[in-house]
Amino acid sequence: MSQTTYDILIIGSGPGGYVAAIRAAQLGLKVGVVERQYMGGICPNWGCIPAKALLRSAEIFHYIEHAKDYGLVAEKVGVDIAGVVKRSRGIAAQMSGGVGFLLKKNKVDVIWGPATITAPGKVSVAAPVEPGPKGTLPPGDYAAKNIIIATGARPRVLPGIEPDKKLIWTYFEALAPASVPKSLLIMGSGAIGVEFASFYKAMGSDVTIVELLPQILPVEDEEIADLARKRFEKQGIRILTGAKVSKVAKGTDNVTATVETADGNSQTITADRLIAAVGVVGNIENLGLEKIGVKTDRGCVAIDGLCRTNVPGIYAIGDVAGPPMLAHKAEHEGVICVEAIAGKHAHPMNKLEIPGCTYCMPQVASVGLTEKKAKEAGYEIKVGRFPFIGNGKAVALGEPDGLVKTVFDAKTGQLLGAHLIGAEVTELIQGFVIAMNLETTEEELINTIFPHPTVSETMHESVLAAYGRAIHM
Known part of the structure; x- marks a missing residue:
């Protein structure tokens, strides 16, 4: 017997799932989340957040090793990998706990265990493999007017090179x-x-x-x-x-x-x-998708622009719904999906406006079309480039190696793409994302005042360079 009937029941508590749950609660819908293993999904537990914690430790160690370049003295420095990992895992636990707190704050029910969709509107939750947080509802059969699949993805395994956790x-x-x-x-x-x-x-x-x-x-x-x-x-x-x-x-x-x-x-x-x-592959197995006729495509659930599958009342968001497999894409899809269910004026996502960030050293960030893709799409383009060596703040930081590249439609001035490499460019890219979302032209970017001294001035100079107006090179 069904214990509770939900407006929306979400399978998976990752960035897509928990954001969708909170947005649904904000809209006054009765919502529940089913999670089988990690509260908050892979991102805060074994992905984005702990990886960035490790990289931060590596970055600090790098600077200590090069202390002499900054007029400083640092002696007998080394790596305590156990301490580095402990810090990373502690941050992961904090983030996971934060997700649980947000769901509780928004009065979202949490059901701990693996889920199977037995029929449209019906979800069966088995006994959990991993112990869940306190206050979860028991396993059992649940009913929902709408079901959102947000089960994420896992590492791709190549035959003959299967991971063994040791070597x-x-x-x-x-x-x-x-x-x-x-x-x-x-x-x-x-x-x-x-x-x-x-x-x-x-x-x-x-x-x-x-x-x-x-x-x-x-x-x-x-x-x-x-x-x-x-x-x-x-x-x-x-x-x-x-x-x-x-x-x-x-x-x-x-x-x-x-x-x-x-x-x-x-x-x-x-x-x-x-x-x-x-790469990774979507977690589509053992959900009952074949039984209820949900279509999949290349290992992911097939959806339309509003995250609807081919089966009424069944939706999918995030990594399980296909590339780009990014946490912020999943979060945005969660909001689109819920608002569409609630009858709001939801807009399909424009994937060209999804930024990509890579936190290597140096960092890489981008949005929109590459120069090659813009040409292949038939655009007549203007390309601007500005190196970090021409930026006072970057030089003062000791980070002169970098580049901001912008691609414009030569006929309309539309910003088609932006591509950055260098220190903290993952924090800069959002300026270009906002510009693209607002359909900003090169004229508006040129007339925007950027603060000095900041690395963000490289963004301005790159736009100026595309139109032959760069000042500092």
């Missing part, structure tokens, strides 16, 4: 190492791969990246990716592009990978540990 790691193991490996091989140069490369290199590992495609950071602008590669290689990170790991042999405490290159040659690389960072 072959996913991000789970890489986020909580017992020790720093002397050598590390990373498969994949997307955001996860290069972030771990930056962290472990700073911690003292000898790092090699193997990327199947000809460009690292494959979704980024080619010019930005090329600059990133040069910076990584200058740091001592070895990079092999157009290459793949075809076989892995395990030793007692290391792995030997056979790496094949595009020219048909192969080589072997032995490393203490291997991180598989070759």
Whole structure:
């Protein structure tokens, strides 16, 4: 017998799920969340937040090692990896607890356990595998007028290179190492791969990246990716592009990978540990989707612009609903989905306005079309570039290596894309995102006053450069 009937029942408490739940509660809807393992999902527990905590430790250690460059003296510094991991895990616990607090504050019911959709409007929750937070409702059968699938994604596993938690790691193991490996091989140069490369290199590992495609950071602008590669290689990170790991042999405490290159040659690389960072796949299994006829596409739930599946009353948001697999995309979809259910004037998401941020050293951030994609789309474009070396604040920070690149429609002045590399560019990118959302033209950006001295002035100069008006270069 159904214990409670909800307006919305959400399967998954990650960034998409909990944001959707809070927005639904704000709209006066009766809402519940089913979670099987991690309150808050992967992002605060084993993804975005703990990874950034590790990278912050690496960044501080990097600056201490280069204290002399700032006129300072620092002696006998080193890495306490147990302390680094402890700090990261503590922050993860704090964030996860914060999600639980927000759900309780908004009077959202939490049901702990794995969920199966038995029919449209019906969800069965089994006994939990992991213990849940206090005050959760018991497992059982629940009814809901609308069901939102927000089950996220997990690391992609390649046949023959299955993670074993000891020698072959996913991000789970890489986020909580017992020790720093002397050598590390990373498969994949997307955001996860290069972030771990930056962290472990700073911690003292000898790092090699193997990327199947000809460009690292494959979704980024080619010019930005090329600059990133040069910076990584200058740091001592070895990079092999157009290459793949075809076989892995395990030793007692290391792995030997056979790496094949595009020219048909192969080589072997032995490393203490291997991180598989070759993407993620949606968690669509064991939800009952096939039974109720929900369509999937390439391992994800197929949805329309308002997050509706082909089955009335069933929705999907976040990573499980397909790329880009980003927490902020999931959060925004959660709001769109709930407001559509509530009859509000919801707008489908424009994926070209979703920013991407990679917290490697140096940071990379982007939004919109790359220069290549803009040309392929048929635009006549104007491109502006401004290097950090021309910015007083960046030089004062000791961060002169960076670039802001902007792409405009030459006919209308529309900002088509922005691509940044350098210190704190993940904090700068939102200025361009807002500009694109407001349909700002180059004239409005040129006439905007940017504060001095700030790194944000590079954004202004890049726009000026696109129209032959740059001042400081």
